[in-house]
Amino acid sequence: MDQLNLVLREGLTGMRVVRSFDRQEDELKRFDQANQEMTMTAVQVQKIMAAMMPMMMLIMNVATLAVVWFGGLRISHGAMEVGDLMAFIQYAMQIMFSLMMGAMLFIMIPRGQASAQRIQEVLAIKPDISSSTNHQLNKKEIEQTQGLVEFKHVSFYYKGAENPALMDLNFTAVPGETTAIIGGTGSGKSTLLNLIPRFYDVSEGEILIDGINIKNWPIEVLRRKIGYVPQKAVLFTGSVEDNLRFGHDNATDDEIKQAASIAVADEFVRQMKEGYASIVSQGGKNLSGGQKQRLSIARALVRKPPIYLFDDSFSALDYKTDAKLREALITQTQAATCIIVAQRISTVINADKIIVLDDGKVAGIGSHQALMKSCKVYQEIVASQVNKEELA
């Protein structure tokens, strides 16, 4: 049943891909295979059941017959009343029925056992990341987070991976500055960002916020300090406003509109039929990639946190919107620590500090000018993207 559900769900979510690659036939075959397997099992069970029912009935009726037979003999000898015989038949029936129910249990129990085992397996998993309970932060420290992020000799391995995804990173991201991270795909940019809200814990070294190891922050406090815009924009079913309030429940309408306009989302939201009350369908399917991205940026802005993490959040936007958005962002994020992952040179060129990642290692840190002089990897990235006019 599990297998059947798996195949069915994959077929449904990947419907367009299946169609565009003309794989309906294969998908049908795959479904058929899973279906066949389940059918076989079901048929086998039903066969046993089918044989068992008549057998049970036979035994029951033979038993009744025996009771009547021997009972009749005793009655004719005057050793028993007819009423007693009737009662005896009733008792025998009840016992037989219980036996039949018992037989049914033999089918239900293994089924239940298999499910229970799987549920146990899931429940037994302990989350890797545990919140710090013996932290010594007082309320004041928690309220007044500056947002200074420091990486000290940070290395990180994914579970079961041989090679490190990140190797010996050292840098600081200062409040009021923008720190950009650039590098090829698979160089570890998203991994680096994911370490800050503790989606994963570092393997070696430590990450500090305001000089305190993030492992010593209560996890919900830590995450409240961070406005995270993921690489793949995820929205939830509900109105546009609900989605933006996800960042901060008690935001006023004005704050919501302001965040949306900074994220250049205000305009297209207004043009939707019901403005901010318009419904976002499952997974944001009724919005374009760039629109989703802008809403997810607005969602982080509503929160007004001291630390912003943008994971390649501008890549789905055209150059004009990208430039407009970043200009508006500067005012809102003035006092905050901004860490921006980007692919485009134009996005990072004005950053206070650029970190060039290459295969999990830092290939260079500095401003655009400095890196252009000293960092070969950076020069290559620039050369591959920028034509002279654009740079000017």
Ligand code: ADP
């Ligand atoms: P980037 O964002 O720079 O494109 P990532 O940080 O996503 O790169 O990935 C860096 C490396 O880590 C890649 O080589 C990738 O294969 C590996 N990786 C990413 N996510 C996982 C994961 N969940 N499990 C194992 N390896 C992963």
Ligand code: MG
């Ligand atoms: Mg990435």
